Amino acid sequence: xxxxxxxxxKFLHATxxxxxxxxxxxxxxxxGCHAVxxxxxxxxxxxxxxxxxxxxxxxxxxxxxxxxRVIAMDIDDAKLAKCKEITKVKDTINALxxxxxxxxxxxxxxxxxxxxxxxxxxxxxMNTFKYAAAGGTIVFIGLFxxxxxxxxxxxxxxx
Numbered sequence: 288x289x290x291x292x293x294x295x296x297k298f299l300h301a302t303x304x305x306x307x308x309x310x311x312x313x314x315x316x317x318x319g320c321h322a323v324x325x326x327x328x329x330x331x332x333x334x335x336x337x338x339x340x341x342x343x344x345x346x347x348x349x350x351x352x353x354x355x356r357v358i359a360m361d362i363d364d365a366k367l368a369k370c371k372e373i374t375k376v377k378d379t380i381n382a383l384x385x386x387x388x389x390x391x392x393x394x395x396x397x398x399x400x401x402x403x404x405x406x407x408x409x410x411x412x413m414n415t416f417k418y419a420a421a422g423g424t425i426v427f428i429g430l431f432x433x434x435x436x437x438x439x440x441x442x443x444x445x446x
Contacts, residue, residue, distance in 0.1 A: 319345030322428045326401045330354035333394060335418060338405035339370040342428060346403050347374045358393065390418060407431050416441040
């Protein structure tokens, strides 16, 4: 929080062709792109993106570019509706309902192979362990400053 700071120019990219609004979108899109790269998403993956804010929306779009089936989840129906409008994602889940039942219905008893949590909510992050398929991948995108606890049986109970 200061008026000026020093930053190496090799990390800066000048542009005269983007608007301020477009420039403001670079960071959230870059975060979503990085998360999708870390998850190593493949075409046959089922991806659950939790959090339909700006970073979640970008994450959904980059996962879609990989050809994966993408499901969006949030606690806000208005955000989910906007998510469908922006990303054209087919399936959404309201996290305030029975998520495991909704996933089972959508996926015929299967679970997502990849979960990307863009909420920054420790509770949401802890719940990801219940939603991942056996051998699945979980990527935490959001930041938080508390300890994260989970029950080990959520890993070993899956076949």
